[in-house]
Amino acid sequence: MHIAIPLYPRFTALDAVGPYTVMAFAPGFTVTFVAASPGPVPDDRGGSGLTATASYADLPHPDVIIVPGGPGTAEALSDRELVGWIGRAHERTRWTASVCSGSFLLGAAGLLAGRRATSHWGWLDRLAAFGAEPVSERVVVDGRIVTAAGVSAGIDMALTLLARVSDAETARAVQLAIEYDPDPPFDAGSAGGAPADLRERALGLIA
Amino acid sequence: MHIAIPLYPRFTALDAVGPYTVMAFAPGFTVTFVAASPGPVPDDRGGSGLTATASYADLPHPDVIIVPGGPGTAEALSDRELVGWIGRAHERTRWTASVCSGSFLLGAAGLLAGRRATSHWGWLDRLAAFGAEPVSERVVVDGRIVTAAGVSAGIDMALTLLARVSDAETARAVQLAIEYDPDPPFDAGSAGGAPADLRERALGLIA
Numbered sequence: 001m002h003i004a005i006p007l008y009p010r011f012t013a014l015d016a017v018g019p020y021t022v023m024a025f026a027p028g029f030t031v032t033f034v035a036a037s038p039g040p041v042p043d044d045r046g047g048s049g050l051t052a053t054a055s056y057a058d059l060p061h062p063d064v065i066i067v068p069g070g071p072g073t074a075e076a077l078s079d080r081e082l083v084g085w086i087g088r089a090h091e092r093t094r095w096t097a098s099v100c101s102g103s104f105l106l107g108a109a110g111l112l113a114g115r116r117a118t119s120h121w122g123w124l125d126r127l128a129a130f131g132a133e134p135v136s137e138r139v140v141v142d143g144r145i146v147t148a149a150g151v152s153a154g155i156d157m158a159l160t161l162l163a164r165v166s167d168a169e170t171a172r173a174v175q176l177a178i179e180y181d182p183d184p185p186f187d188a189g190s191a192g193g194a195p196a197d198l199r200e201r202a203l204g205l206i207a
Numbered sequence: 208m209h210i211a212i213p214l215y216p217r218f219t220a221l222d223a224v225g226p227y228t229v230m231a232f233a234p235g236f237t238v239t240f241v242a243a244s245p246g247p248v249p250d251d252r253g254g255s256g257l258t259a260t261a262s263y264a265d266l267p268h269p270d271v272i273i274v275p276g277g278p279g280t281a282e283a284l285s286d287r288e289l290v291g292w293i294g295r296a297h298e299r300t301r302w303t304a305s306v307c308s309g310s311f312l313l314g315a316a317g318l319l320a321g322r323r324a325t326s327h328w329g330w331l332d333r334l335a336a337f338g339a340e341p342v343s344e345r346v347v348v349d350g351r352i353v354t355a356a357g358v359s360a361g362i363d364m365a366l367t368l369l370a371r372v373s374d375a376e377t378a379r380a381v382q383l384a385i386e387y388d389p390d391p392p393f394d395a396g397s398a399g400g401a402p403a404d405l406r407e408r409a410l411g412l413i414a
Contacts, residue, residue, distance in 0.1 A: 176398065
């Protein structure tokens with residue numbers, strides 16, 4: 001099973017590495033970071049720089065693609081090479097997935113028309129511009145397209161996806177291997193009910 | 208505020224990128240991946256290769272260090288350059304932290320004698336060999352040393368640590384920015400109560 005995760009400048013590292021880790025722990029799964037050309041790709045914080053080991057041309061038809069989000073999505077929407085690769089790869093994928101604002105790139109590739117989909121809470125409504133029905137859920141499955149809410153939701157999405165690509169027992173074993181028994185120190189991760197000043201402060205941290 | 212995350216061969220990517228993302232979203236925080244020498248460092252799955260941008264010598268006294276774990280910890284325990292850097296850096300850090308088996312590296316640096324500490328559930332008991340009291344909790348704070356359970360626990364740990372390094376409101380804003388409102392699809396992330404065959408299968412995925 002071959003999973004491809006495209007990287008583009010100013011992606012958010014956890015969007016990519018959460019699903020990468022979940023999938024790469026599954027037996028028989030290979031996960032490859034791809035980009036316009038192989039090499040390091042700068043993330044949104046300037047500190048990460050994951051390395052793509054293949055170009056889009058090297059990997060035209062992976063079994064699954066998972067598109068991360070990040071502040072760089074805005075510019076990536078007009079990256080015809082990336083958006084074109086997503087659209088062509090999707091024609092043959094078993095599953096096509098996104099994390100956070102990565103769903104906008106699925107939208108730009110024309111994959112979300114008439115579909116339920118999600119994204120980061122800060123920009124969820126804008127999915128409608130791609131003909132999608134924005135859904136405020138953490139993980140949304142519509143046909144063979146799976147979209148996740150912001151950043152950390154990629155971990156929940158990847159476990160959900162792994163259970164479908166493989167089986168629930170494999171997903172449960174990976175969840176235990178990565179000890180994913182979350183216990184956030186604050187009840188602050190959901191925008192629903194968050195005070196306006198906290199929402200503004202959170203959005204300010206992203207840009 | 209300068210955070211350093213050391214990378215060594217066969218670290219687990221999410222151990223490093225979970226805390227990296229939390230800390231790098233905080234205003235005024237800089238996070239640097241360090242290694243024996245700058246350049247890509249292979250992770251445990253062969254697909255990631257985060258890039259270290261500084262050497263240990265370049266960054267002897269960061270404010271905070273966060274040591275990731277992974278299958279490579281076993282060999283890293285005899286990496287005198289890494290263990291020596293951890294010990295010397297700790298003399299002046301405000302906080303010294305670890306994720307997963309990274310706590311063994313704190314132990315090898317002599318930092319855990321007489322302290323409560325945690326690690327991945329699969330190897331928790333072995334912390335006693337370093338004079339530590341193994342504690343089956345997700346995040347353990349003892350003095351200015353903070354240890355986290357396996358892999359994904361680094362996100363909870365980093366939010367806890369950020370609240371102490373900065374303040375709770377900053378940690379809450381970051382939690383909302385990365386939409387960390389976890390909702391795992393299975394109740395399988397804790398070893399307590401997990402059937403023996405699932406535990407064995409999970410450990411088999413790591414090695």
